[in-house]
Amino acid sequence: MNHLDLLTFARGSALDLALIIFVAGVVLRLFEIFGLSRKPDLARPRTDSPGSGWRTMLTRSIPPQGMMKREPVTYIGGYVFHLGLFLAIFFFAPHIEFFRSLTGLTWPALPSALVDASVVAAIVALFVLLAHRLSNPVKRLLSTFGDYLAWAVTFLPLLTGYMAYHHLFVEYTLMLALHIFSVELLLVLLPFTKLFHTFSVFVSRWYNGDFFGRKGVAS
Template sequence: MFAQLVDGIFWNIALWVFGIGVLWRILSIFRVRNKVDYSVPRGSGLAGAIGANLRRFIPRREMISRTRLQVVAGYLFHLGLFALLVFAAPHVLFIEAQTGLNWTPMPYWAFIVSAQLAFIGLMLLWFHRVMHPVTRLISDADDHIAAILTFVVMLTGCMALIEGFDGLRVLHRFMVELWLVYFPFSRLMHAFMFIPSRAFTGAWFGRRGVKA
C-alpha cells in the first residue's frame, strides 16, 4: 500500500509542489521592479552578466587561502552529486521510463567514486558549518535540514542498489519526494538562483565599467 502511494500520488504531488514552487520563486524575483538607471553606461551590462557567471566558477586567488576547505568540498559535493543525478544507471533508466530520453550511464566504479566524493564534500561542508564560529552563528535550521535531508536522500539511494529488497527503493523514492517538496521553500533554491543572481550583479557592475 505504502509503495503504491510513493510510486503514485506522492510522486505526483511532490513534482507539482516542486515545479510550481520553483516557478513561483523565480517569477517573484523577476517581477521585482528596479529603478531606472539614467546614468551613462560605461560598459556592457550583458557582457558583465555573462562574465560574472563564467568567472565565478573559478575562485579568486585572494580567497583560496582563506576558504580552501569550502572551495574543495564544494566542488567535490556538487560535481559528485551532479554525476549521480544525471549519470547513475538507475536514474538513467528512470528518466528513460518517464520521458523516453536515454543516454549512456556511467559504470559502477564511477558511481562509487562519485558517491564517495559527494558524501565527503557534503560532510566537510556541514562539519565546517557547525564547527566554525562564524558559519555556526549565521546558520539556521534551514541550512541543517537541507544538508541532512540531502545526505539521507544520497544514503538511501546507495542502499537502494540492493535490488533484491524493494523496500529500500521505496524508502529512497519517498525521501526524494520529501526533498522535492522542501526544495522550493529552502536555500536549496540556490541551484536555480545562482545564475540569475550572478548575472544581476555582473550586469550592475558591468554597466558601470567594473569587472565583477
C-alpha cells in the same frame, strides 16, 4: 501494505504530488523574485559589455585570487559535493532511465562504479562541510534551522541511494521506496529553503555580472 505496494506508491502518486509541488514551488519563487522588478539603470555604462551577466554565471564558480587559500574547506568541499551530486543525479543509468520515462530524452551513463565513488565523495564532503558549519565561527553565526534541514534532506537521497545500490541492511524494494521518498522530500522542500539557490544562483550571478560589467569591472 507490503514493500512492493510502498514502492508502487512512491513511484506513482507520491512522485506525482512531489513533482507538482516542486514545479509549482519553483514557479512561485521565481514569480516572487521577478514580480518585484527593478528600475532601469539610467547611468551610461562605461563600456557596452554585452554578456557580462551571462559570463558571470559561469565565472563565479571559480574562486577569486587568494580565496582558495583562505577557505579551502568551503571551496573544495563545495566542489566535491556539487560535482558528486550532479554526476549521481544525471549520469547513473537507472536515473537516466527515469528521466527518459519522464521526458523522452536520454543520454549516455557513466559506469556505475564511477557514480558510486562520486556518491561516496559527495557524502564525505557533506560531513566535512557539516563539521565546518558547526565549528567555524562565521558559519555557526549564520546558520539556522533551515541550514541543517537543507543538509539533511540533501544527505538522505545520497545515503538511501548508496544503501539501495549496495543492498545494505534493508530489504532492496523497501530501500528503493525509501530512496524515492527521500528524493520526493527534497523536491518538496527545495523551492522553500536555501536549496532554491539551485535556480536563483543564475539570477543573482547575472545581476552581479551586469552591475560590475556596466562599470567596466569583472567579466
